[in-house]
Amino acid sequence: MTRAMQRYVFDLINRSQKLFVTLMKVMLPVMIIVRIAEEFGAIKVASDLLSPVMSLIGLPAEAGLIWATCALVSMYGAVGAFIGLSAHLDMTAAQLSALCAMMLFAHGLPVEQAIVKRAGASLIATTALRVGAAIGYGALVTWVSNMTGWLSEPVDFSWMAGSTVSETTSGLAGWGDWVVQTVKSLIVSFAVITALLVVLDVMKVTGLTDKFTLALSPILRVSGLSRDVAPVTTIGVLLGLTFGGALIIDDARKNNYPPRTLFLSLSWLSLSHSLIEDTAIMLALGADIWVVLVGRVILTLIIIALLARLTIRWDRKPDPKPDQLVTDTPG
Numbered sequence: 001m002t003r004a005m006q007r008y009v010f011d012l013i014n015r016s017q018k019l020f021v022t023l024m025k026v027m028l029p030v031m032i033i034v035r036i037a038e039e040f041g042a043i044k045v046a047s048d049l050l051s052p053v054m055s056l057i058g059l060p061a062e063a064g065l066i067w068a069t070c071a072l073v074s075m076y077g078a079v080g081a082f083i084g085l086s087a088h089l090d091m092t093a094a095q096l097s098a099l100c101a102m103m104l105f106a107h108g109l110p111v112e113q114a115i116v117k118r119a120g121a122s123l124i125a126t127t128a129l130r131v132g133a134a135i136g137y138g139a140l141v142t143w144v145s146n147m148t149g150w151l152s153e154p155v156d157f158s159w160m161a162g163s164t165v166s167e168t169t170s171g172l173a174g175w176g177d178w179v180v181q182t183v184k185s186l187i188v189s190f191a192v193i194t195a196l197l198v199v200l201d202v203m204k205v206t207g208l209t210d211k212f213t214l215a216l217s218p219i220l221r222v223s224g225l226s227r228d229v230a231p232v233t234t235i236g237v238l239l240g241l242t243f244g245g246a247l248i249i250d251d252a253r254k255n256n257y258p259p260r261t262l263f264l265s266l267s268w269l270s271l272s273h274s275l276i277e278d279t280a281i282m283l284a285l286g287a288d289i290w291v292v293l294v295g296r297v298i299l300t301l302i303i304i305a306l307l308a309r310l311t312i313r314w315d316r317k318p319d320p321k322p323d324q325l326v327t328d329t330p331g
Helices: 003-039 042-057 062-072 075-088 093-105 109-119 123-148 171-206 208-215 217-223 227-239 241-255 259-271 277-285 289-310
Strands: none
Touching: 003 042, 003 062, 003 109, 003 171, 003 241, 042 062, 042 123, 062 075, 062 093, 062 109, 075 277, 093 123, 093 277, 093 289, 109 123, 109 241, 109 259, 123 259, 123 289, 171 208, 171 227, 171 241, 217 289, 227 241, 227 259, 241 259, 259 289, 277 289
8 A cells, every 4th residue: 555545544533533523522412312202202202293284285184193203213114113003004106105205304403404404504494394395295295196186096005014113122131232232323424424525525526526527517506505515415415414404514614604605505415315215215115206206306496596695695795884984085
């Protein structure tokens, strides 16, 4: 191994370690709090509160437990709730697709929104954006289905009956399982962060970053997103908010992005991320790809374009006040 390669490896490990530590300072405390809340039944309480909202959207009451689990715990926790409730679910394809889209818009909020805040965007604004988009889009899908009969066929959940998902274990055994799974996820997170840094370095050296940004220019012009954050935003859109947010944290330290740039980038990531993995999970459950992927991305672009126009003054320096004006006086 050449000296240049050795220096790069050492620098890469150092950068990955710093980024990982920054991420864990945000994620780990939130993960512990969510686990405690889950132990004391807070997820069930949230699901009861969401039942009236589900009814207004046009979804069955059971959807409240599924979405609450998804929003407060994780996508995979919601899949477990889906399978556990499969024998009691009576939904059309539109209702299933609407619920899956809501899960994609708003999931893992405590952890992901803590990362968004650390990266430099408002936690309240981006969380409200995700929840509002989820509810509005879910209601739109069910309304269109009711009006037109689109995706009105009932969904057969019998294939889930043979699936087995272990119930959340309480007490010390449950905490032991949680610790093991958390350690595994942290190890995987470190490996993914390191790999993403390598990918970004390769893209920069080979010129792919510039080519990729140029290819995205039409979308950037429509959405109002800065070219500077296009590469890391795209990685987050494809792979997930956790990793995209971590890279934005790192980039923001180096480049001192203005608040508007960070807000638009992180709003985009909040609404549409992990398009590959998460979308595949929803399709496996039986959701319609036009609802959970195409429509969701189109809505995200519309929202970001509107936000870009509403926040355009953020980048403008305010005019000086009269008492701040300096005038030349004769000597």
